[in-house]
Amino acid sequence: MRIMGLDFGSKTIGVAVSDALFLTAQGIKTIRRSPREIEELGELLKEYEVSEIVIGYPKNMNGTLGPRCALTDEFVDRLRAEFGLPVERWDERLSTVAAQRALLEADVSRGKRKQVIDKMAAVFILQGYLDRRHAKNIPN
Structure with a gap:
């Protein structure tokens, strides 16, 4: 079993998954927002045997909640209804900034950064969650 991390945006959804030991996050793909997005997520949930979503x-x-939080809450409700999995919300402030910084430090071209930034943000979101689980000794 694995945990899936999502960076839910207005145009795309960045996707990452944990390793089987819940120690590291790996970027998987970026899904273009469309009527088929739930189907694509479902395929990835099965492929990676996901037991939880972050x-x-x-x-x-x-620290206040803005309009994007309301849209995220609606998407969380859709995920829970569709897949019956636990879905945790993770404070993502600065995750995209951190992903952008990591890509800049790796000297990734502007065009390539645009293609992978959401996937990288999902990695930062999931890795933060995994690190907290590990620090709190939450069992696998």
Whole structure:
């Protein structure tokens, strides 16, 4: 079993999955938002034998909840209804900034960064969640 991390955006959904020991996050793909997005996520959930989903929760920098949080909450409800899996919200403030910084430090071209930024943000979201689980000694 694995945990899936999602960076839910207005145009795309970045996807990452954990390893089987819940130690590391790997970027899988970026899904273009469309009527088929739930079907694509379902295929990935089966392929990677996912038992839990973590989704970035886009709080404002001052900690308040903005309109993007309401859209994320609606998507969380859809995921729970469709797949019957637990879905955790993870504070994603600065995850895209961290992903952008990592790609810049790796000297990834602007065009390539645009293609992978959401997937990388999903990795940062999931890795933060996994690190917290590990620190709290939450069993696999």
